[in-house]
Structure formats: structure tokens, C-alpha cells
Amino acid sequence: MRIRLLPVWLLAALTLGALAMVARPGASYAYQDREHTLAGASLQHPAGTDELGRDRLVRVSAALLLSLAGALAASVLTTGAAASIGTLAAFAPRGVAWLTMLVCDAFLSLPWLFLLMMVRSALPLQASPAHSAAITFLVLAALGWPACARAVYRGGVGLKRAGWILQARASGLRGRQLIRQVVPNLVPLLLPQFLICVPAFVIAEANLGALGLGIGEPLPSWGGMLLELDNSALLFRTEWVYFPLALLILVLLLLEAIPVEA
Amino acid sequence: MKTLSSLLRSLARALALVLLVMIGSTLLVRRAPGYLSDAREMDARYGSTVRAELAHESARSSLPQMLAREAKGWLHGDAGVSRQFGVPVRELIQPRLAVTGALLLRSLLLGWALAITAALAASTRRRSGVVWQAPASLLLAIPTAAMATLCLLAGSGGPVLVMALLIAARDFKFLCRILRQAWLEPHLLQARAQGIRMRRLLAVQVAPAIAAQLAALAGLSLVTALSALVPVEVLFDVPGLGQLAWNAAMNRDLPVLLAVTLLMALAVTSSGMLGGQPGEWERA
Numbered sequence: 265m266r267i268r269l270l271p272v273w274l275l276a277a278l279t280l281g282a283l284a285m286v287a288r289p290g291a292s293y294a295y296q297d298r299e300h301t302l303a304g305a306s307l308q309h310p311a312g313t314d315e316l317g318r319d320r321l322v323r324v325s326a327a328l329l330l331s332l333a334g335a336l337a338a339s340v341l342t343t344g345a346a347a348s349i350g351t352l353a354a355f356a357p358r359g360v361a362w363l364t365m366l367v368c369d370a371f372l373s374l375p376w377l378f379l380l381m382m383v384r385s386a387l388p389l390q391a392s393p394a395h396s397a398a399i400t401f402l403v404l405a406a407l408g409w410p411a412c413a414r415a416v417y418r419g420g421v422g423l424k425r426a427g428w429i430l431q432a433r434a435s436g437l438r439g440r441q442l443i444r445q446v447v448p449n450l451v452p453l454l455l456p457q458f459l460i461c462v463p464a465f466v467i468a469e470a471n472l473g474a475l476g477l478g479i480g481e482p483l484p485s486w487g488g489m490l491l492e493l494d495n496s497a498l499l500f501r502t503e504w505v506y507f508p509l510a511l512l513i514l515v516l517l518l519l520e521a522i523p524v525e526a
Numbered sequence: 527m528k529t530l531s532s533l534l535r536s537l538a539r540a541l542a543l544v545l546l547v548m549i550g551s552t553l554l555v556r557r558a559p560g561y562l563s564d565a566r567e568m569d570a571r572y573g574s575t576v577r578a579e580l581a582h583e584s585a586r587s588s589l590p591q592m593l594a595r596e597a598k599g600w601l602h603g604d605a606g607v608s609r610q611f612g613v614p615v616r617e618l619i620q621p622r623l624a625v626t627g628a629l630l631l632r633s634l635l636l637g638w639a640l641a642i643t644a645a646l647a648a649s650t651r652r653r654s655g656v657v658w659q660a661p662a663s664l665l666l667a668i669p670t671a672a673m674a675t676l677c678l679l680a681g682s683g684g685p686v687l688v689m690a691l692l693i694a695a696r697d698f699k700f701l702c703r704i705l706r707q708a709w710l711e712p713h714l715l716q717a718r719a720q721g722i723r724m725r726r727l728l729a730v731q732v733a734p735a736i737a738a739q740l741a742a743l744a745g746l747s748l749v750t751a752l753s754a755l756v757p758v759e760v761l762f763d764v765p766g767l768g769q770l771a772w773n774a775a776m777n778r779d780l781p782v783l784l785a786v787t788l789l790m791a792l793a794v795t796s797s798g799m800l801g802g803q804p805g806e807w808e809r810a
Contacts, residue, residue, distance in 0.1 A: 365541065365544065366539070367540060367546065367656030369539075369543055369798075370543050370546035370547050370550060370791075371550075372749075372792050373543055373547060373749075373791050373794040373795045374547060374790065374794070375749055375753045375755075375790050375794070376753055376754050376786065377754040377756050377757075378752070378756070378771060378783075378786065378787045378790050379554075379770060379787065381756065381772065381775040381783065382551065382554065382555060382775070382783050382784070382787055383554060384563045384775065385774070385775035385776070385778050385780070385783060403800055408639075410656075437605075438661070463667075466764065467667075467669050469670070470669040471671050471757055474618065474669060474672065474675075475671065475757060475760060475772060475775075475778075476776065477755065477775060487669075487671075489532050490669065490671060490672050490675070493672065493675045493676075493679070494675060494761075495765075499679065509668075511531070511666045512669070512672075513664070513668055516666075516667035516668075517663060517664070517667045520663055520666070520667060521663075
């Protein structure tokens with residue numbers, strides 16, 4: 265096993281562990297054991313329970329899976345959108361490219377959290393937890409593409425001026441044929457962008473949730489569980505309240521440590 | 527003449543950006559499925575009044591009308607009326623501007639001082655990279671809200687420290703890379719080999735060479751600081767724009783949220799204009 269890939273293996277192990285926890289017979293992130301609220305670690309609840317008696321380990325595992333799945337899906341969407349927009353802008357006439365980059369700059373000049381808050385607060389009052397989760401990650405995907413599109417655009421412009429592309433165009437290669445040749449050459453640029461987006465989306469969801477604007481209860485999320493830290497009365501009763509934060513930091517460090525070179 | 531035309535061009539670009547942000551934000555808000563709903567609808571005491579207000583709002587808020595109203599209002603310094611408080615948004619924003627401005631300024635100064643000190647130490651010593659990189663990575667892996675909560679629980683550190691640490695951690699990585707590249711220039715290697723003092727080299731050679739990148743990075747720092755503003759102000763109970771925006775988001779007060787978002791965009795665009803080309807920092 266190459267040491268550079270250690271974060272990937274550790275993340276895979278964490279994900280498998282979380283999957284095993286959630287798929288365990290009888291495990292439910294919403295089940296409330298009212299006899300054992302705010303309990304410490306035990307055989308029944310290895311990481312204790314929250315104030316409603318829900319198993320913290322199952323909830324943290326489900327949050328990890330939900331957050332990773334959502335962030336990965338959002339990253340795929342955002343990288344795909346950025347690849348399409350960036351490539352098209354690079355090969356389009358100058359006016360279209362200028363306008364596209366202006367739109368990118370308009371998005372980049374808005375701090376994410378404000379846009380996210382604006383969109384989240386304008387959702388219907390009766391949005392279900394699953395809908396709120398889907399919308400949160402969709403909004404992240406919709407807002408994350410401009411920085412990536414700028415990088416793709418610059419790469420695309422570089423390719424457009426490359427000798428082999430000029431030769432191909434002079435030989436009559438057009439439209440779809442040209443794109444089929446260009447896109448594989450942009451992969452080394454897209455992979456790092458994709459890997460940068462994943463931790464950014466995880467942390468954005470956590471921040472949004474910690475402000476009460478993230479994924480709705482009873483669906484577990486990092487942000488929702490960080491809200492427990494606001495209740496100082498809980499902190500004196502069990503130190504397991506810090507467990508979600510510790511695991512979140514570990515996951516983010518592992519995501520940051522994944523080598524971004526293709 | 528060339529400077530004037532370049533200044534005019536960047537001014538026109540900044541104006542176009544602000545206009546685009548205004549159109550985009552208004553479109554986003556107006557098209558959002560919950561635009562014409564209010565939490566007070568659920569309360570029997572206010573239900574009928576709120577529904578009447580919303581029906582009135584619906585009648586006068588087609589997208590072109592909304593855009594025209596927003597643009598006209600902003601040109602006259604009027605950002606509309608808060609749905610939650612029923613007072614002009616300007617009255618809510620004005621007293622908070624100074625609070626947020628002071629917080630941002632102090633955080634940026636402290637953050638930059640920390641980042642520059644760490645980047646100088648890391649870039650000039652060959653084997654100290656990990657010693658500085660590790661804390662920076664750790665700080666970036668902690669969500670701002672969690673960092674603020676931990677500071678509150680520990681009873682030490684305040685909003686300025688949390689924001690400064692975040693800014694320092696993010697800028698350190700860029701600064702370190704910029705400085706490392708700068709120190710590798712052949713003339714600087716030669717000068718160091720000849721024993722010219724680092725401080726002198728830094729002031730005379732390095733700083734002027736990287737000034738443009740630093741200015742662009744300062745713009746990025748502002749975006750970082752603005753992103754951290756909401757959790758920090760909410761958790762530390764600082765009566766600034768971030769807290770106002772959060773309060774507006776929780777109470778679906780979209781005119782206030784729209785005004786604060788536009789103000790943020792204006793601040794970032796202006797800083798980008800002062801800081802130079804938008805893509806400059808990406809070269810680092």
C-alpha cells in the first residue's frame with residue numbers, strides 16, 4: 265500500500281465502518297431510547313445517546329454517510345457543470361467567453377454562506393428532512409461551479425492554443441470531434457477541482473447546519489450534531505458530545521490529505 | 527491615459543458585476559418556492575393579516591417589477607422595508623456597519639500578521655514546512671461555528687481571534703507558496719549566497735515583486751472573513767451584519783437578507799477592483 269493513498273484507504277475504512285453501523289439489525293438513527301437519555305458509553309450504545317435517547321454512534325455514522333454521499337454527488341454535478349461551461353467558454357467566441365467569466369466573477373464575489381442562507385431561508389416551510397438534505401447539496405452544487413469553471417476555462421484556452429489542436433482544427437476537426445479530444449486532456453485539471461470541492465461542501469453543510477439552516481431533523485447531519493455543543497448543560501453530563509466534532513475534523517483532514525495530482 | 531482607461535474599464539466591470547449580482551439575487555429570491563410564505567402564517571392570531579400582506583406582496587412582486595423597484599431603491603439609498611420589523615432596511619443596516627467593519631478590520635490585520643509571520647518562517651527554513659502546515663490544515667478542518675463554540679466553552683478567545691485564525695490558516699498556504707517561489711529566483715539565491723541580510727532582501731526585492739499577488743490575496747481574505755462572519759457574530763452575539771443576516775434568514779425576512787447580500791457583493795467587488803486582477807491569487 266502506497267503511503268500517499270493512506271488517506272483514501274482510511275476514508276474507505278471509515279465509510280465501511282459507518283455502513284456496518286447503520287446496516288446493523290435494529291439500528292435506527294431516529295429510534296429514541298427514552299430510558300437512556302444522555303447516557304455514557306455502554307455495550308448497547310458504544311458512543312452514548314443524545315438528549316432524546318438516540319444512539320450517537322448510529323447517528324454519527326449516518327451523518328458521515330449522508331454528508332459524504334451528498335458532497336460527492338454535489339461535487340460530481342459542480343465539476344461536470346464547470347467542465348461544460350469552462351470548455352464551451354474557452355472554445356466560444358470572445359464575447360461569449362467574456363460574458364461567461366463575468367457571470368463566474370459575479371458568483372465568486374458573493375460569499376457562499378450568504379447565498380446559501382438566502383436560498384435556504386426561501387424554501388417552503390413544510391420541506392421534509394430528505395428534501396432539505398437534497399436541496400442543501402443541490403444548492404451547494406449550483407453555487408460551487410464558478411471557481412472550477414474559471415480554472416477549466418484557463419486550461420481550455422491553453423489547449424486551444426496548443427499546436428496539436430491548431431493542427432486538428434486546420435485538418436477539419438470540428439464540434440463534437442474536437443470536444444472528444446479536448447475533454448480527456450482536461451481530466452488532470454478536473455480531478456483536483458473535484459477533490460477540492462468535496463471537503464468544501466462537507467464543511468459548508470456543517471456550518472449551515474450549525475446555524476440551524478441545514479438538513480432538518482430527525483435526519484442526522486454534522487451541522488445538526490454540532491448544535492449539541494451550544495448546550496453547555498449537556499457538555500457537563502457527557503464528553504461524548506464532542507465525538508461528532510472529532511470525527512468530522514478527522515474526515516476533513518483525510519479529505520484534505522488526498523493527493524490531488526492526477 | 528492608459529491608467530485612466532484601465533481604471534474606467536475596471537470600474538465598468540465592477541458595476542456590471544454588482545448589477546449581475548443584484549439581478550441574480552433577486553431572481554433567486556423571487557423564484558424560490560417559499561418566497562410567498564411566512565412563519566407567522568402558522569399562528570392563528572396573525573394568519574389572516576399575514577396572508578393579506580403576502581397577497582399584496584404577490585400582486586406587486588412580478589420579477590421585472592421587483593428588479594425595477596430594487597434598482598430604483600438602491601439608486602436612492604433605499605433598500606426596502608423589513609418584513610420582520612416593519613422598518614426601513616437602511617435603519618437596520620446603518621448602526622451595524624461600524625460594528626462589522628471594526629470586526630473585519632481587526633481580524634484581517636491580526637490574520638495577516640499571523641499568516642505573514644508563519645509564511646516567512648516556513649519559506650526561509652528548509653525543513654520547517656510540516657511544523658507550520660499541520661496547524662494550518664487542522665484549523666481549516668474545523669468548521670468556523672465549531673471553532674467559535676470551542677472558544678466560548680474554553681472561555682478564551684473572541685470573535686477577532688476566531689476570524690483571524692481562519693484567515694491566517696487560509697492565507698498562510700498561499701503566502702508560503704508565493705514566498706517560496708520568490709526565494710527561488712536566481713538573483714535572490716545569489717544575493718543570499720553572498721550573505722545579504724534577509725530583511726533587506728525582503729524589503730527591497732521580494733516585497734515589490736509579490737505586491738500584486740499580495741493585493742489580490744487581500745481580496746480573497748475579505749471573502750474568507752465575510753464567509754466566517756455569520757457563525758462568528760451569531761455565536762459571540764456581536765450585533766453586526768452577519769447576525770442581522772442570520773436573524774433575517776431564520777425569520778424569512780428576505781428584503782433584509784437581499785440587502786445584506788448585495789452589500790457583501792459590493793464590498794468584495796470593490797476590494798477586487800482595488801486588489802487588481804481577480805485571477806491573480808490563483809497564480810500563487
